[in-house]
Amino acid sequence: xxxxxxxxxxxxxxxxxxxxxxxxxxxxxxxxxxxxxxxxxxxxxxxxxxxxxxxxxxxxxxxxxxxxxxxxxxxxxxxxxxxxxxxxxxxxxxxxxxxxxxxxxxxxxxxxxxxxxxxxxxxxxxxxxxxxxxxxxxxxxxxxxxxxxxxxxxxxxxxxxxxxxxxxxxxxxxxxxxxxxxxxxxxxxxxxxxxxxxxxxxxxxxxxxxxxxxxxxxxxxxxxx
Ligand code: CA
Numbered sequence: 080x081x082x083x084x085x086x087x088x089x090x091x092x093x094x095x096x097x098x099x100x101x102x103x104x105x106x107x108x109x110x111x112x113x114x115x116x117x118x119x120x121x122x123x124x125x126x127x128x129x130x131x132x133x134x135x136x137x138x139x140x141x142x143x144x145x146x147x148x149x150x151x152x153x154x155x156x157x158x159x160x161x162x163x164x165x166x167x168x169x170x171x172x173x174x175x176x177x178x179x180x181x182x183x184x185x186x187x188x189x190x191x192x193x194x195x196x197x198x199x200x201x202x203x204x205x206x207x208x209x210x211x212x213x214x215x216x217x218x219x220x221x222x223x224x225x226x227x228x229x230x231x232x233x234x235x236x237x238x239x240x241x242x243x244x245x246x247x248x249x250x251x252x253x254x255x256x257x258x259x260x261x262x263x264x265x266x267x268x269x270x271x272x273x274x275x276x277x278x279x280x281x282x283x284x285x286x287x288x289x290x291x292x293x294x295x296x297x298x299x300x301x302x303x304x
Contacts, residue, residue, distance in 0.1 A: 080106040081194060084123040086116030086140060087156065088133050092179070096127070099183050100190070113140040120144045120151055125193055127186075128173070129156045138171040145172035150218045152193040152231070156181070174231030175260065192260035196235075208244040208302050211280070211289065213237060227279050232257055236272050240290065240300035249297040273298060 083100055087093040088111045100107045108123075110116045113135030120126050126144065130137035141153050155176040162178075174193055177186050206213045212221040213234075220227050220237055229237065235257045240248060250269060257272075258264040273290060276282075282289045291299045 080104075081124045082106045082108065082122060083125045083127060083190070084108050084110065084116060084119040085127045086110045086113060086119075086132065086137070087127070087129040088112070088131075089129070092129075092156075095183075096186070099187065103187060103190075105190075113137070116140050117143045117147075120147070120149055123151050124197070125190060126151055126153045127156065127190070128153055130162055131158055141171040141173050152197055154186075154189055154193060172230070189260050206238065206241050208241050208300060209289070211237070211241060213241050222280055229276070229279065232272055233276050233279070236269075237276055240298060244300040244302040247293045247296050247299045251297075253297060 081104075083105045085093060085097060085100070085107055087096070087109070093109055093111070097107045097109050108119055110119055111133075113132040116126065116128060116132075117135075117140055128137045128140055132140065135143070137155060141155070144151065144153065152174045153172060155171075155173040156179060157176055158179050175189055177189060204215065206215065210223040212224075214220070215238060218234060220229055220234060236253065239253060239256045250266065253269055254264065254266065258268065273292075274284070277284055277287075277290055280289050284290075284292065287301065289301055291301060293299055
């Protein structure tokens, strides 16, 4: 049975959400504190994590889960749209986020997408080009054998680009591959993530070693770097 750990202190959210997830056939374990969530993550297939918790905030909970070496997907619940930048920008280790108030159907779709990605990653081969290696099964990326810390979306973006190294990947394809669970995501989200990814790779947009912008089309990961 797929085990979901729900870390949320507000019972008006956690109670209906627990019922809905159980109806979908998931085994749900609820925690009202961040500390409880960190412990429970050990055996979870997915963690749904509220950002605002009474003891440790959600960003720290996600970091502690990653610090334990756990690759479990984390779906963050944020109370305000401006918290999204915080979650995405801080490299907390969250794989996706939903802003409150959310529609139950949307949240369940995100849950399914994260679980599906996890199972398709298992047993997948490494992809490597030049100095960059993407270990798909472990959800880790390396630059010149040093690990780079990527958010879930940055990782997916790098994976798609590296898997298609030498070819232009269109903006539409990238939006579809990386933001499939969020079809309403604005296209500038892609540019923000490319920019963060470049920074982490030490790349220069004006004189790229890795990621070249192909104007009007998309992006190309260079295979002769
Ligand atoms: Ca809360």
